[in-house]
Amino acid sequence: MDRNGLRASLPLAAAERRSCVFEYVYFARPDSKMSGATVYEVRKNLGRRLAEEQPAVCDIVVPVPDSGVPAAMGYAERAGVPFELGLIRSHYVGRTFIEPEQSIRHFGVKLKLNPVSDTLRGKRVVVIDDSIVRGTTSRKIVKMVRDAGAAEVHMRISSPPIRWPCYYGIDTPTRNELVASSHTIEEIGRYITSDSIGYLSLEGMLRAVTQTRGFDSSPGEFCHACFSGEYPIEVAAPPKTRQLPLLLV
Numbered sequence: 001m002d003r004n005g006l007r008a009s010l011p012l013a014a015a016e017r018r019s020c021v022f023e024y025v026y027f028a029r030p031d032s033k034m035s036g037a038t039v040y041e042v043r044k045n046l047g048r049r050l051a052e053e054q055p056a057v058c059d060i061v062v063p064v065p066d067s068g069v070p071a072a073m074g075y076a077e078r079a080g081v082p083f084e085l086g087l088i089r090s091h092y093v094g095r096t097f098i099e100p101e102q103s104i105r106h107f108g109v110k111l112k113l114n115p116v117s118d119t120l121r122g123k124r125v126v127v128i129d130d131s132i133v134r135g136t137t138s139r140k141i142v143k144m145v146r147d148a149g150a151a152e153v154h155m156r157i158s159s160p161p162i163r164w165p166c167y168y169g170i171d172t173p174t175r176n177e178l179v180a181s182s183h184t185i186e187e188i189g190r191y192i193t194s195d196s197i198g199y200l201s202l203e204g205m206l207r208a209v210t211q212t213r214g215f216d217s218s219p220g221e222f223c224h225a226c227f228s229g230e231y232p233i234e235v236a237a238p239p240k241t242r243q244l245p246l247l248l249v
Contacts (some may be wrong), residue, residue: 016230018223022170024129024209025159026067037215042071042208046158046200047074047128047207054198055079056126056154060119062086064129064141071158072128081126086119086145113144121149131159132188133172135179139192146193155194160202160227161185167235172226202227 020027022095023034030040050071060082066089076083090112105203125145132138138155145153161180166172176192189197200208205227206219225231 002212011149016232017221019217019221020168021205021209021222021224022159022226025205027170030070033216034231036219037209037212042212042215043070043158044074044077045212046205047071048078049204050128050156050158050198051075051078053201053204054156056156056196056198057124058126058152058154059123060084060086061128062145063088063203064113064122064127066127067130068158071130075126075128075156082248084119084129086116086118086125086148087141089113089249104109111216113141115148117148120145122151124152125150126154126155126156126157127194128158130157131162131191132179133158134177135188141196142192143185152186152195155189157197157199162197162226164226164229166226167231168223168233201247
């Protein structure tokens with residue numbers, strides 16, 4: 001704006017929309033509505049798809065609260081297995097994966113979750129969580145469920161393995177800290193000491209989201225770089241991944 005009036009310039013090239021698919025898996029509140037679909041319903045749909053892709057012979061389905069609850073409900077519904085609250089969360093503890101120190105994260109898990117022994121004892125349990133970042137939390141959860149008397153513990157994850165960091169504002173770790181960036185799914189299963197482990201596929205996740213009732217966008221509008229490494233905006237080449245040793249027992 002000057003004495004000659006108004007003029008406009010567009011210095012940045014137009015870009016296609018890419019919304020974060022991980023919002024549906026974990027970050028968003030379950031009562032949020034995005035692209036016409038409620039996050040709660042999307043997460044139940046993720047669980048249904050997970051049951052189809054990664055079935056397990058089990059007696060009960062148990063969520064890791066709170067973000068794993070809707071997916072566990074969908075899994076139990078599709079698998080025809082009872083849904084149980086075998087882990088109770090203290091709401092005085094925040095989200096542990098973003099804590100800066102590993103010792104704080106470990107302590108946070110102990111404060112955050114408590115098993116219901118009478119529900120878990122003698123059962124073949126499918127534990128549903130939304131994601132595995134470093135693997136340390138999942139390892140402690142599996143041990144907690146076993147110590148409560150579970151006969152078997154099968155871990156199921158309602159998203160694909162997280163192999164790449166997010167450079168767009170989410171405080172995820174460097175690639176060296178992401179257990180799936182340098183270890184196979186079988187190695188992760190041995191590390192967390194579960195009887196089996198299964199992840200939802202990338203295609204299955206995108207289908208589950210877009211096929212939820214009311215959803216009005218296309219799979220091409222998502223950023224899924226943390227799962228696929230396909231960044232919609234070019235980023236500097238990340239450092240080579242250094243394989244961190246896992247304590248396998």
